[in-house]
Structure formats: C-alpha cells, structure tokens
Amino acid sequence: MQQYNIIKTKRLILRKFNKDDTKALFTLLSDNEVNTFLPMFPLNSIDEAEEYLNNIINSKDLTYAICLKSNNIPIGYIKLSHDESHDLGYAVRKEYWNQGITTEAAAALIKYLKTLDLPYITATHDIKNPGSGEVMKKVGMKYKYSYEEQWQPKNIKVIFRMYQFDINNNKGYVYKKYWDKYPVHFIEEI
Structure with a gap:
C-alpha cells in the first residue's frame, strides 16, 4: 500500500517518517496522556x-508524520493499515x-486516499475518548456499530465505536x- 505523496494543508505537511524523527517520535509516544x-x-x-521508528519505516502500513509547515518536525502521526480493515x-x-490538527490531517489523507483503489476506510475509538470520535465525524466517517474487546497488550476491557468512510x-x-x-456488539443511538 505504501504510495507516499507529500500532502500539504493550510498548516501542515504530511510526509514519510525518516531516521531524523526519532526524538520527535519519542516525545509523542512517551507521553502517558497521549x-x-x-x-x-x-x-x-x-x-x-x-x-x-524502524518498524514504521519498514511497515506496509501507510504512516505519515504530521508536521507543522513552520518547521517540518513531527508533532504526531496518521496512518492507514494495509490490512482489509484499512483502519x-x-x-x-x-x-x-483541540486545534483541529488531527481533523485537518485526516481530511487531507482521506482526500489523497480517494485517488487510490480503496473501497472504504474504518476507524475505531474508545468510548472514553469521544474527541477521537469527533474527528471521525468531522471528516465524514459514519458510525456503524460498537463492540467490547479485551484490548491487548494493555489487557483492559474497552468498548469501541467503529466508523467507516466509503x-x-x-x-x-x-x-x-x-x-x-467479538460476541458483545451493539448499535448505539449517536
């Protein structure tokens, strides 16, 4: 699936990660709250x-560094899995x-994905993380169902909401x- 194009938005550059991004990735992924x-x-x-970072670079997933145009240093990532879920x-x-960064990045990536031969994409969020669901809604994803999973590797019970974009x-x-x-699944009124 790896068909990288540099994607630019009003404030952002979405680009392939490179070896120089180790420190920025550590800053992001070492934060307990994030x-x-x-x-x-x-x-x-x-x-x-x-x-x-080596796993990202060598993965079949399409993973972009989210960078501000002002300095091209990653402040986040956005990815699409290569498997059938296109997650x-x-x-x-x-x-x-709460600055619209993730929504801006997701909308730009979806615009690019429309040029590829994909039928749909999916995304899930923990019901305790409604902000992620708001991003999904803002980029046009539609809620389909919820399910309960014993989430690994954290080994916690989570109810996920699954969204899809055709x-x-x-x-x-x-x-x-x-x-x-997952045997526990249902459709919520959202």
Missing part, C-alpha cells in the same frame, strides 16, 4: 523510539489538542470483522 488510547505502552527510551489511526502531542461508492457495505469477532 498514550492512554493508543494500542501500546508508552515508550521508555530513545532506543525504543528508534526501534519503533485509520492517529495521535498528536497534547499541546496541539471511498468508491461502496454504499451499503459495512466492515463487520469486529462485529463478528
């Missing part, structure tokens, strides 16, 4: 950040929360893998 809703534990060292994920340093007139299709996989 990490609360990420599917990993906070990073503890620059060495861990370097290993994580959208993101994180931004907390000093940039790219290529895929109307009517709902990605049901999580619905089918």
Whole structure:
C-alpha cells in the first residue's frame, strides 16, 4: 500500500517518517496522556523510539508524520493499515489538542486516499475518548456499530465505536470483522 505523496494543508505537511524523527517520535509516544488510547505502552527510551521508528519505516502500513509547515518536525502521526480493515489511526502531542490538527490531517489523507483503489476506510475509538470520535465525524466517517474487546497488550476491557468512510461508492457495505469477532456488539443511538 505504501504510495507516499507529500500532502500539504493550510498548516501542515504530511510526509514519510525518516531516521531524523526519532526524538520527535519519542516525545509523542512517551507521553502517558497521549498514550492512554493508543494500542501500546508508552515508550521508555530513545532506543525504543528508534526501534519503533524502524518498524514504521519498514511497515506496509501507510504512516505519515504530521508536521507543522513552520518547521517540518513531527508533532504526531496518521496512518492507514494495509490490512482489509484499512483502519485509520492517529495521535498528536497534547499541546496541539483541540486545534483541529488531527481533523485537518485526516481530511487531507482521506482526500489523497480517494485517488487510490480503496473501497472504504474504518476507524475505531474508545468510548472514553469521544474527541477521537469527533474527528471521525468531522471528516465524514459514519458510525456503524460498537463492540467490547479485551484490548491487548494493555489487557483492559474497552468498548469501541467503529466508523467507516466509503471511498468508491461502496454504499451499503459495512466492515463487520469486529462485529463478528467479538460476541458483545451493539448499535448505539449517536
């Protein structure tokens, strides 16, 4: 899936991560508050950040560094998984929360994804993280269902809301893998 184009918005540059981004990635992923809703534990060292960065660079996922145009240093990331879920994920340093950065990055990425041969993208958020759900709504994603998962590696019970964005007139299709996989699933009035 890795078909990187540099994406520019009014305030941002979305670009491929490179070896010089280790410190910025460590700043983001070592923050306990930022990490609360990420599917990993906070990073503890620059060495861990370097290993994580190597995994990003070598992954089949499409992962962009979210950078301010003013300095081109990553303040976050946005990614799309290469598997059948085409799952959208993101994180931004907390000093940039509530400024529309993630929404701006997600909207720009979706615009780019419309040029690729993808039928849809999905995204999930913990119900305790409604701000993430607001990003999904603002970029045109539609709520489909909720499910309960024993989330690993953190080993906590989480109720996720699953959203979907149909790219290529895929109307009517709902990605049901999580619905089918987890016995506790339901549709909320949102």
